[in-house]
Amino acid sequence: MDYTLSKQALSDKFGFDDDDLVMLFSVFLESAKTNLERLHTAITNNDYNGIYISSHNIKGSAGNMLLDEVYEIAKVIEEASKNEVEIDYLTNYEKINNIFRNLILT
Amino acid sequence: MDAKPLILIVDDSQDTRLTIKLTLKDEGYDFIEADNGLDAIQQTVKYNPDVILMDAVMPKLNGFDATIRLRKIEQCKRIPILMISSLTLNIEKIAAINAGVNDFITKPFDAVELKTRCKAYINISNLNKKYILASQNQTTSLPNKNALFEDIAQYHNPKLLLSKIEDYELLEEFYSEEITKQIEIEFSKMILTLFPTELNITQAYHTSEGEFAFIYDDILDELSDDRAFELIRVFQDNIKKHIIKLNGYEYDISVINSYAYGKDNIFEHARVGLNYAVKQDKDFIIANHIINNVKEDAKKNIKTIKMIKQAILKDNIVSYYQPIYNNKTEKIEKYESLVRLIDENNNVIPPNSFLEIGKKGKYYSQITSTVINNAVHQLKTTNNNITINLSALDIDDRNTRIHLLKAFGDCPDISSRLTFELLEDEIFKNYDLLHAFITESKQKGIKIAIDDFGTGYSNFERLQDFQPDILKIDGSLIKNITTNNYCKKIVETIQSFADKIKVKTVAEFVSNEETFKEIRKIGIDYAQGYYIGKPSEFIK
Numbered sequence: 001m002d003y004t005l006s007k008q009a010l011s012d013k014f015g016f017d018d019d020d021l022v023m024l025f026s027v028f029l030e031s032a033k034t035n036l037e038r039l040h041t042a043i044t045n046n047d048y049n050g051i052y053i054s055s056h057n058i059k060g061s062a063g064n065m066l067l068d069e070v071y072e073i074a075k076v077i078e079e080a081s082k083n084e085v086e087i088d089y090l091t092n093y094e095k096i097n098n099i100f101r102n103l104i105l106t
Numbered sequence: 107m108d109a110k111p112l113i114l115i116v117d118d119s120q121d122t123r124l125t126i127k128l129t130l131k132d133e134g135y136d137f138i139e140a141d142n143g144l145d146a147i148q149q150t151v152k153y154n155p156d157v158i159l160m161d162a163v164m165p166k167l168n169g170f171d172a173t174i175r176l177r178k179i180e181q182c183k184r185i186p187i188l189m190i191s192s193l194t195l196n197i198e199k200i201a202a203i204n205a206g207v208n209d210f211i212t213k214p215f216d217a218v219e220l221k222t223r224c225k226a227y228i229n230i231s232n233l234n235k236k237y238i239l240a241s242q243n244q245t246t247s248l249p250n251k252n253a254l255f256e257d258i259a260q261y262h263n264p265k266l267l268l269s270k271i272e273d274y275e276l277l278e279e280f281y282s283e284e285i286t287k288q289i290e291i292e293f294s295k296m297i298l299t300l301f302p303t304e305l306n307i308t309q310a311y312h313t314s315e316g317e318f319a320f321i322y323d324d325i326l327d328e329l330s331d332d333r334a335f336e337l338i339r340v341f342q343d344n345i346k347k348h349i350i351k352l353n354g355y356e357y358d359i360s361v362i363n364s365y366a367y368g369k370d371n372i373f374e375h376a377r378v379g380l381n382y383a384v385k386q387d388k389d390f391i392i393a394n395h396i397i398n399n400v401k402e403d404a405k406k407n408i409k410t411i412k413m414i415k416q417a418i419l420k421d422n423i424v425s426y427y428q429p430i431y432n433n434k435t436e437k438i439e440k441y442e443s444l445v446r447l448i449d450e451n452n453n454v455i456p457p458n459s460f461l462e463i464g465k466k467g468k469y470y471s472q473i474t475s476t477v478i479n480n481a482v483h484q485l486k487t488t489n490n491n492i493t494i495n496l497s498a499l500d501i502d503d504r505n506t507r508i509h510l511l512k513a514f515g516d517c518p519d520i521s522s523r524l525t526f527e528l529l530e531d532e533i534f535k536n537y538d539l540l541h542a543f544i545t546e547s548k549q550k551g552i553k554i555a556i557d558d559f560g561t562g563y564s565n566f567e568r569l570q571d572f573q574p575d576i577l578k579i580d581g582s583l584i585k586n587i588t589t590n591n592y593c594k595k596i597v598e599t600i601q602s603f604a605d606k607i608k609v610k611t612v613a614e615f616v617s618n619e620e621t622f623k624e625i626r627k628i629g630i631d632y633a634q635g636y637y638i639g640k641p642s643e644f645i646k
Contacts, residue, residue: 013217014125014128014129014217015129015217016128016129016131020128020131023124024121024124024125024128027120027121027124028121030120031119031120031121053163053165056163057118057119060119060122060192060213060214061119061121061122063213063214064121064122064125064213064214065121
């Protein structure tokens with residue numbers, strides 16, 4: 001299933017031109033990839049602090065790029081890990097990871 | 107400044123940094139970035155940005171702590187820091203403001219808000235920079251006199267040391283302005299290390315060319331004058347031992363120090379001390395000790411100038427006359443005119459009490475003018491021969507020269523009875539003018555006498571330039587002539603020389619009969635002194 005990021009919506013929000021949007025998108029993807037890897041490691045190691053930091057970053061980036069779904073999930077992870085609450089971090093991680101794997105910019 | 111404003115973007119998220127850069131793309135800024143608080147500090151110190159956009163949560167060092175650290179660094183104290191974060195709690199915002207954050211930009215941010223705030227803070231930053239320039243020395247970038255005054259105002263019991271590089275102006279002449287500036291920069295860099303640690307001096311101020319200031323707040327009033335003296339001595343010795351090395355050359359610098367205390371006018375006092383030390387050829391002075399004397403002297407000088415002004419207004423500059431005796435004809439042949447001032451209480455004030463001060467003020471030429479007029483009157487109304495004293499200042503002054511030649515030049519009967527007395531070792535600004543003046547005077551029949559000959563820098567060779575008719579032998583030689591054989595020999599030699607160049611001689615300070623007899627024996631042509639007659643208002 002494809003998740004689409006609307007260039008138009010982003011352009012409306014930022015006022016950036018096409019080339020800049022494409023560049024921003026690729027940087028965003030790279031950043032997200034790194035953070036997702038860190039999130040996964042942290043979850044595996046039950047590292048609440050690590051979960052907090054990486055989910056906070058993903059949340060911020062996603063919010064910036066109008067990826068509301070990712071934003072919401074990341075927020076849940078962030079809140080829980082901040083209070084060191086036990087939830088199903090892995091499933092939430094999978095959801096985000098899945099979206100990113102299928103993400104395209106149109 | 108036409109350079110683009112520089113913005114430092116600090117955020118551990120690369121896409122956030124990129125978004126900010128893209129948002130501000132057309133605002134005309136340059137950007138530098140950091141992804142953690144430590145790097146943010148490094149970048150700030152290195153590039154001195156105009157504004158910092160700082161994320162709150164970052165690895166290694168977060169935004170709060172980075173701000174706290176930055177605010178401790180002198181050059182970073184005023185850089186506006188805008189915290190970009192999703193902080194919403196007031197308590198967190200207050201914590202940020204206490205850390206030194208100036209304002210907030212909330213995440214996710216609004217492009218217009220971001221642009222507007224950046225612009226506003228860049229303006230503030232520019233104003234700050236102008237202010238800093240106004241309080242910074244251009245050569246060394248140390249805080250200048252303005253900054254010093256501001257800082258002293260905060261001190262409870264300030265003690266100030268003013269240090270001046272000795273003969274700074276000569277350095278510039280000898281080495282060139284460029285090198286002297288470099289010497290100053292090197293000096294300013296190492297100066298703090300030369301202070302004894304007890305004084306704990308951490309800041310140098312560059313207050314004038316070659317002049318540096320250091321202040322110490324003696325809150326508990328523990329630093330005595332003697333202890334301060336000792337410590338500054340150590341400082342001075344350290345400077346003497348230290349040689350400045352520049353481009354392979356070595357420069358030896360010595361320093362004059364002026365130390366002052368007391369909050370009122372502390373800097374002015376230190377400066378007065380410095381000037382005094384330079385004049386007195388001292389290398390260290392406690393300004394407070396001499397301030398009163400200097401103030402007294404200044405008061406006295408003002409009083410003297412007032413007195414001169416009054417006397418000129420009321421026509422109380424008068425000429426006294428002292429007779430000059432011809433040893434051959436045994437008659438009084440001429441009179442030397444000597445200036446006197448009658449003050450408000452009718453006291454007769456001699457020239458050494460007012461003439462030097464008069465030279466510094468603007469009344470000197472008026473005094474000379476009166477002397478000339480009095481002499482003219484004498485010459486016109488009597489048959490006497492008159493001499494008047496002229497200084498280098500008189501002859502260098504064009505108006506005085508014109509007045510002199512006009513007053514005496516027209517009538518040969520007058521000019522042939524007149525003598526100008528000049529001091530041969532004075533420094534004349536223009537020798538050609540002097541020469542021309544003397545030649546013209548002699549053409550009109552005026553005679554030239556050299557005053558105080560035989561002491562000071564009396565120069566036999568230079569005498570030619572003056573074309574003298576008369577040599578007045580210095581009184582200090584004459585008065586010892588009967589008791590000091592060496593003086594007698596000098597006088598005999600001068601007489602012998604005068605005979606050879608066919609010039610007449612006058613002995614000054616002839617105050618008793620023994621001296622009078624002796625000078626006649628030597629063959630001196632004229633005698634002047636208390637034994638012959640004291641200066642008096644009227645010619646008998």
